[in-house]
Amino acid sequence: MFNTCVVELDRLNIVGYLNLDLELLLKINLFAVGEKLRLLSIAVAVVFAVSGNRVSAGMELQRVDGTVVDLDEYRGDGQWLLVMFWAVNCHICEEQKPEISLFHEKHRNDDAKVLGVALDGMDKIDLIKSNIERHKTSFPSLVGNIAIVASHYKNLTEESLRGTPTYLLFNPEGELVGNNPGPLRIQALEEFIASKSE
Numbered sequence: 001m002f003n004t005c006v007v008e009l010d011r012l013n014i015v016g017y018l019n020l021d022l023e024l025l026l027k028i029n030l031f032a033v034g035e036k037l038r039l040l041s042i043a044v045a046v047v048f049a050v051s052g053n054r055v056s057a058g059m060e061l062q063r064v065d066g067t068v069v070d071l072d073e074y075r076g077d078g079q080w081l082l083v084m085f086w087a088v089n090c091h092i093c094e095e096q097k098p099e100i101s102l103f104h105e106k107h108r109n110d111d112a113k114v115l116g117v118a119l120d121g122m123d124k125i126d127l128i129k130s131n132i133e134r135h136k137t138s139f140p141s142l143v144g145n146i147a148i149v150a151s152h153y154k155n156l157t158e159e160s161l162r163g164t165p166t167y168l169l170f171n172p173e174g175e176l177v178g179n180n181p182g183p184l185r186i187q188a189l190e191e192f193i194a195s196k197s198e
Contacts, residue, residue: 058070058071058072058152058155059071059072059144059148059149059152059153060148061117061142061143061144061149062122062142062143062144063142063143064125064128064129064132064141064142064143066122069142071083071115071152072174074115075170075174076170076172076173076174077172077174078172079107079108079110079111079112079113079172080107080111080112080113080169080170080171080172080193081112081113081114081115081169081170081174082100082103082104082112082113082114082115082167082168082169082189083114083115083116083117083167083168083169083170084096084100084114084115084116084117084139084165084166084167084184085116085117085119085144085149085153085161085164085165085166085167085168086116086117086118086119086141086164086165087118087119087120087164088118088120088124088127088128088131090163090164090165092164092165092182092183093164093165094135095183096165096183096184097135097137098135099186100114100116100137100139100184100186101114101136101137101138101139102138102186103186103189103190104137104138104139105138108138108139111172111193111197112193113139114139115139115140115141115142116137116139116140116141116142117141117142117143117144117149118131118141118142118143118144119144119145119146119149119164120143120146121143121144121145121146122143122145125143128141128143146161149161153166153168153179156168156176156179157176157179159179159181161181162181162182163181163182165182165183165184166179166180166181166182167179167180167181167184169189169192171196177196178192
């Protein structure tokens with residue numbers, strides 16, 4: 001019945017994750033009290049998994065015209081998907097965009113594509129649009145609310161979103177296979193994709 005059952009021991013806390021066939025993710029927190037284990041909490045989050053280890057990002061984003069979309073619409077289409085989280089005031093993002101654009105141009109008609117997500121929110125859409133036009137990135141960018149994106153990022157990676165740029169990498173089946181906070185080395189990315197495509 002269970003696809004996966006992972007238990008991690010951290011001092012006196014035991015955290016178990018059960019991924020059910022019923023597309024239900026149970027997070028059970030147990031606390032050790034002496035020799036007895038006491039159930040502290042059961043938090044249930046429904047995830048709309050498509051298959052296997054593919055957990056829905058459920059990350060609601062917007063196109064620059066305001067149309068609401070979900071990250072799931074962009075992954076699992078037979079291509080690798082690199083998601084770049086960026087912000088208009090992020091200088092490292094600006095330094096990375098030309099190289100990320102070249103990667104997108106090189107691979108988009110073959111095995112991989114890039115999707116940008118500006119974390120400045122729709123209230124700064126004019127700044128986002130002028131940033132996109134000024135830097136002439138070859139990859140499309142969506143707009144996200146940083147609080148919502150950070151919550152979904154933590155659900156996907158079990159890590160906190162630390163800043164921009166940050167990258168997520170999904171395989172052609174749409175499964176999350178990597179995350180990278182900070183600058184990305186394109187050569188390392190291409191080598192990773194090549195090693196998984198053999």
